[in-house]
Amino acid sequence: MSASAALIDLYCERTSAELWNEPLNALSNIAFVLAAIFAWRWRARRQQGDIWEALLIVLAGSIGVGSFLFHVFANSWSQSADVIPIWSFVAGYALLTIYRSTEHNLTRTLRISGIAMFVTIGISYFTGQDIVSVNATSTLPLNGSLQYAPALAALLIFSIIAWLRAHPAKRHMAVASLVFCTALLFRTIDLTSCEATLGMGTHFVWHLLNGLMVGILLHAMIVRMPPIKRHI
Template sequence: MDYATYIDLYCERTAPGFWNEPINAISNIAFPLAALWAWVEARKNPPVPLAIHVLIVLAALIGVGSFLFHTFANSWTELADVIPIWSFVALYVLVSIHLIGGVAPGRILRIAAIVGAVLVVWFLASGSPEADASHAHGHSHSPFNGSLQYAPALIALVVFSIITWRRHHPMAPWAIAATLVFGASLTFRTIDISYCSALPLGTHFMWHLLNGLMVGLLLQALVRNRL
């Protein structure tokens, strides 16, 4: 860790050091557990499509990347944190479009290009959490603490829930539950920095635990209804 430029975004971190965010780091176990849940369920009805295998691996990598960020707290681990998340979101959107809408692979590739472009533009426009951070010994100066970058994911989940509900699709209960959980987790992520004096531990660990549950619910929605 570069002690002069470590990234300090959350209440729990008060100084540089690998284990200065132990709860934020350890709470990432929720993502490998979500991946394991999906893998166990998927093996009950083989064969498992390659896309679902990739999503399960990405779910586990979300936890790995986030663990690295909350221990090393530097620029390259920030990328390890966000890349698996957005890769999971983008692939899940495309797989869902295919399953729910029956969209042909050719059209999915065109949609993939659009989805990718939108995500890149939004991420660059909203700014990374690091851009809002005081690299020396301060916290984020943004009232949203970098949470605006996840607005497209929340919008996508809301749309996904509405479409599956209106079509009476069996994925609907899972989608709605995942959307509600993500809304709660995003709230905990956003308010973390505002309550440091009252809650020195912060609330960011709830973002990990609830997001692990959300990812698990989304994977179950696909795994249990892929046929």
């Protein structure tokens, strides 16, 4: 097997190099696609939006597609298909949230985004070694979940700011934070729970809860943080 096609074995459910060796981990990604479908309907019902909002919805659906491919093929190219949409969505959602919170003030958006990027780089510096392993027997702190520390930090900060400002999306952000923390727990215990779950693991629950979280965040963006005026 070539280096580019080398098997990436990270999860309890995978026991061989067969394509459909992670059925639960693969099929549970339908949660992201459903979140995107519902979000598109919410957007259509409101009859107002911008192209960035539409792009976020597409990215949400592509998270499910990319993760599905990774859990089917489990190699380097499918891992890229998994990781790129996730972090693109995180970055895009953060930017659009800041942009709309500043009432479309580009200067303030860039200034706040710069600060957020600096903080994210700082967090990633301490957690960046916890990203991936090609072997599930390799031990990583929290089973690799530390890589999501920047996303969790951003979500918690947005939640705190929303509550302090009594923003209409404050409950959405708080619930999304709680769901994401719970999802991280299930991702973290996947390998250690393998025997107790009869080889199923808990990674598929991470997908289901993250799909729910993405749906909550998109609902917050579309319903509670609509654009000031129509751009398209």
